[in-house]
Structures are given as structure tokens and as C-alpha cells.
Amino acid sequence: DGGITQSPKYLFRKEGQNVTLSCEQNLNHDAMYWYRQDPGQGLRLIYYSQIVNDFQKGDIAEGYSVSREKKESFPLTVTSAQKNPTAFYLCASSAAGNQETQYFGPGTRLLVL
Amino acid sequence: QKEVEQNSGPLSVPEGAIASLNCTYSDRVSQSFFWYRQYSGKSPELIMSIYSNGDKEDGRFTAQLNKASQYVSLLIRDSQPSDSATYLCAVNGYSGGGADGLTFGKGTHLIIQP
Numbered sequence: 003d004g005g006i007t008q009s010p011k012y013l014f015r016k017e018g019q020n021v022t023l024s025c026e027q028n029l030n031h032d033a034m035y036w037y038r039q040d041p042g043q044g045l046r047l048i049y050y051s052q053i054v055n056d057f058q059k060g061d062i063a064e065g066y067s068v069s070r071e072k073k074e075s076f077p078l079t080v081t082s083a084q085k086n087p088t089a090f091y092l093c094a095s096s097a098a099g100n101q102e103t104q105y106f107g108p109g110t111r112l113l114v115l
Numbered sequence: 116q117k118e119v120e121q122n123s124g125p126l127s128v129p130e131g132a133i134a135s136l137n138c139t140y141s142d143r144v145s146q147s148f149f150w151y152r153q154y155s156g157k158s159p160e161l162i163m164s165i166y167s168n169g170d171k172e173d174g175r176f177t178a179q180l181n182k183a184s185q186y187v188s189l190l191i192r193d194s195q196p197s198d199s200a201t202y203l204c205a206v207n208g209y210s211g212g213g214a215d216g217l218t219f220g221k222g223t224h225l226i227i228q229p
Contacts, residue, residue, distance in 0.1 A: 035216050044119070044203055044219035045159070060216050092158055100207050101147045101166055104217060106158040 005029070006107035008093050013112045015080065015087060023078045023110045025093035031105075032098040034076035038062060039090040051076055052098065080112065088114050117142040119206050121220035129228050134191040136223050138204030141185070147207040148180055149217065150189045152200045159203055163189060194227045201225070 006027045015021045027034065033052050037045040047060030051070040065084025070076055076095075080087045090111050094104040118141040128134040136150075147166055151159035163178040165171045165187070171178045177190040187206075191198055201224050205217040 037216075037219075042123075042221070044221040045205075045217070046219070047216035050216045100215060101164075103149065103161050103164055105161070109158045 006093060006095055006105060008091075008107040008110050010110060011108070013110055014115050015112060016115050018082045020079055020081050021112070023080070023091055023093075023112070025076045025078065025107060026074055027076075027095040027107075028074060029095055029105065030073075031095035032073070033096045033102070033104075034070065035094040035096075035104060036060075036066070036068065036076070036078045037092045037094065039092060045092060048078065087112055117145075117206065117208060117218040119204055119218050119220040121202075121204050121223050123221055124224040125226050126223055127226045127228055128194050130194060130196060132194055134194045134198065134225055134227070136189040136191075136202050136204075136225065138187045138189075138220055139185055140187070140204075140206045140218075142206065142208055142218075143182075143185065145185075145206045145208050148178070148187045149205040149207075150176075150178060150187075151203040151205060152198075153203055153222065154200050162202070191225075196227045196229050199225060199227045 009024045035050040036048040049068045051057035067079045092109045093107040096102040096104045120139045149164045150162045153159045165178040165180045175192045179188045201222040203222045204220040
């Protein structure tokens with residue numbers, strides 16, 4: 003059953019804490035992406051990776067970090083430097099190329115305690 | 116800074132009528148255009164993609180692209196209550212062939228009235 007999985011579904015962060023969101027895909031896609039969605043807003047790009055061991059900052063990368071050690075995995079760490087982390091985080095993947103469709107995982111909702 | 120503009124709505128359409136959703140974009144070199152549907156609390160799912168000027172039809176959905184006017188639209192024929200959702204317009208640019216992230220509009224909230 004091919005697709006994109008994200009875990010956990012809900013995540014609670016305490017002040018000063020780093021948390022990591024998981025994203026795994028078995029679609030054999032080269033490219034993976036992280037987006038953030040705030041209520042009533044569109045999606046904003048945090049980071050993306052076109053190939054293993056390489057990634058680029060998106061529009062709102064400050065306070066976040068990523069790694070791409072495996073083709074299938076693209077974890078996102080929300081660091082304590084991100085002062086307003088409460089949002090819906092969406093991971094996506096696509097084949098290589100600008101015309102390729104991005105497919106989304108089910109999302110992780112991050113809340114601050 | 117790339118921008119994608121959509122009317123946030125809500126857009127209310129009677130069941131069985133045509134729903135028309137519009138989107139404009141700022142980056143003239145944009146190459147690829149996508150419409151996603153998002154139900155409340157869920158992740159976006161692709162409805163249509165379009166790359167060339169003109170119309171592209173898929174079932175009840177038609178996407179229209181006019182690059183000269185920097186305008187993309189989505190028509191939904193025979194609207195059903197299950198079409199009630201937020202529709203996101205997304206645009207990809209050109210960076211030498213790489214797979215870059217999308218720039219999204221804020222979405223149009225569509226309500227189909229039974």
C-alpha cells in the first residue's frame with residue numbers, strides 16, 4: 003500500500019523543547035517537502051529536498067531543521083528558536099521535475115503546552 | 116516574492132450548478148499550476164494540474180489557464196454537497212528542472228447548498 007505517512011498525528015511541545023516530526027514515503031519519490039498551515043491560511047514552504055543528503059530552505063525555514071539521510075525519510079525538527087510553532091504540518095513528496103504532482107501525507111498537528 | 120491570490124469566500128453555490136473558482140499569480144515564469152481540495156482537518160488532495168494555456172477537463176472538473184493574464188480557474192460542473200471544501204491554488208516556478216516547493220494561495224471556501 004503506497005503512500006506517505008506522518009507521525010505522530012498530534013504532538014505537544016513544552017517551552018524550550020525541540021520536537022521531531024516524522025515523514026516516510028514508499029512511493030520511490032526523489033523530492034520531499036515540508037509545509038506549515040496556520041488556520042484559514044494556505045500552505046507555506048519550510049524546507050525541501052530534491053535528493054538524498056541535500057536540502058534547501060523554503061520561505062519560512064527559521065526555527066526549523068531537517069535531514070535527508072534516506073530517500074524514504076525526511077524528518078523535521080521544530081527547535082526552541084521557533085517562537086510560534088502551533089500549526090498543522092504537512093509533508094509531501096513528488097517525482098523529480100517541476101511538473102510533477104506533490105502528494106501529501108495526513109499531517110501532524112503541533113500544539114504548545 | 117511569489118504570490119498567489121484567491122478570493123477566500125465563502126462561495127455558496129446551489130447543488131447541481133457550476134462552481135467557478137479563480138486564482139491569479141505574480142511570477143510570470145511560473146510553469147505548473149495545481150488545484151488541491153482540502154476538507155476541514157485533512158491534508159490537501161490533488162484535483163487537477165495544468166501546464167499549457169487553454170482548458171483541461173477531467174470528469175466534472177475543468178481547469179483553465181491563461182499565462183498572459185496570469186490567471187488560473189477551476190470549474191466544477193453539477194456541484195455536489197461532497198464538493199464543499201476549501202480549494203487551494205498552487206503554483207510552481209522554474210529553477211532549471213528541479214522539483215521546487217509550491218506557492219499556495221490561501222484557498223477559497225466552497226459551500227454547495229442542497
